[in-house]
Amino acid sequence: MNAMLAATIPLPAILDQPAPIGPGRRHCIDNFHLTAASVDRFNALLARLGRRAAPLDCDRLATAARELRDGVAGTGEPACILQRMKRLEAAARMLDDNQWEPVDEAGNVAALMVHYATGRYQLLPNSLPTVGHLDDAIAVEAAWPSLQEEVASFLDYCRIRSLEASLRGRDVGGFGFSRTDWEEARQAEYWLDRQRRCIRERSYLPLREARFLVH
Template sequence: MNAQFATTLLPLPAALQSASLPGPRHPARRRPGGGFAIHAKALARFNRLLGRLQHVPLEREQLVAAWRELLDRSSREHCTAGIEQRLQLAVAVERMIRDATWQAANEAIAPARVVVSYIHGKHELIPRQAARARRLDDAIVVDAAWPQLGGEVDSYLDYCRLRAIEAEWRGCPVGQFTFTRADWQQARHAEASLLAHVRRVGQTSYLPAGTTALFRIR
């Protein structure tokens, strides 16, 4: 599995990154309204899941503050984009573990299953009717799993890209030929070698050094 991954994650609400929030825990925070409700048992269950992904637990106040960021017009757009990006990545994770032609790295399988199970599960932390915050908990799970999944998902997406190119060359659908992880690695190496050759050619000349103009166009 790759230690590094190319996908740059867009930001989620900044409150999720805060170890603690300033100010007293005022009772009014317990009832934020707008369909947003966090129950103690649901949060404990959610934090146990985050622990399986080696992520620090979240406090209820962080989630309420994150919800308020999503309601705020100045921060809503980039936070919503971050949620949508992670939902798209969750689709890629599910495709990856269900694709029989891709041999996923062993260390990626468990966190991938955690993500897919939560996305489709019935034990949601944040009610789907919560204004603006729906699917925030799904995005948090993807975010928590990403250090373990990012490199493998990027590899899988590149595999899909090169497999599609191979299908185009063959003139047949993707499912009508064998294209394994080893085939992807070989195709990736060949592509990298070709790009390196093109770069070298662009910086040099096939003519011997010091050769003057040998061709004349009339």
């Protein structure tokens, strides 16, 4: 959880730079050929998810993929992609939990993001070494500002629900525990922690009155 919600590991900066003037030179990642039509469809998805940067093109995507490959050893995925895949996994867990009710548009944005990442029609095949999930990471990046607070709340809900299950001697999910229950439990946890800090910082015993001694 900490790694997922910590400071974001940046994706290649080329992805947020203005499109170059004139046609780009690169259209391939390994033997996979990017097409303008597929990139346009991906840009439409990113706009729905919340991306406000300049639309992507084949050249910048291919350049970003090459930069990521140059920065890792072997065929392992770069840290920036792994971090966003963890965020994607957390959002998918949130959607699958029938006791959690996302607020505002977070549920719709998460569903759109997860549907793309798990669907058949993706910009890049997941089988591409090192960068097969680059498009998924870019989609998560676009959606994350709308999801970060909600996902953090859901993960804390899971933590408190697990504690509650332990206290009850029940399996997680084996009893009703709503968002309202989580909010009440979190408030109680806050006041308990505040009371404990007060106890550490001061004594319940009254201060002794000053004594005057006559010499």
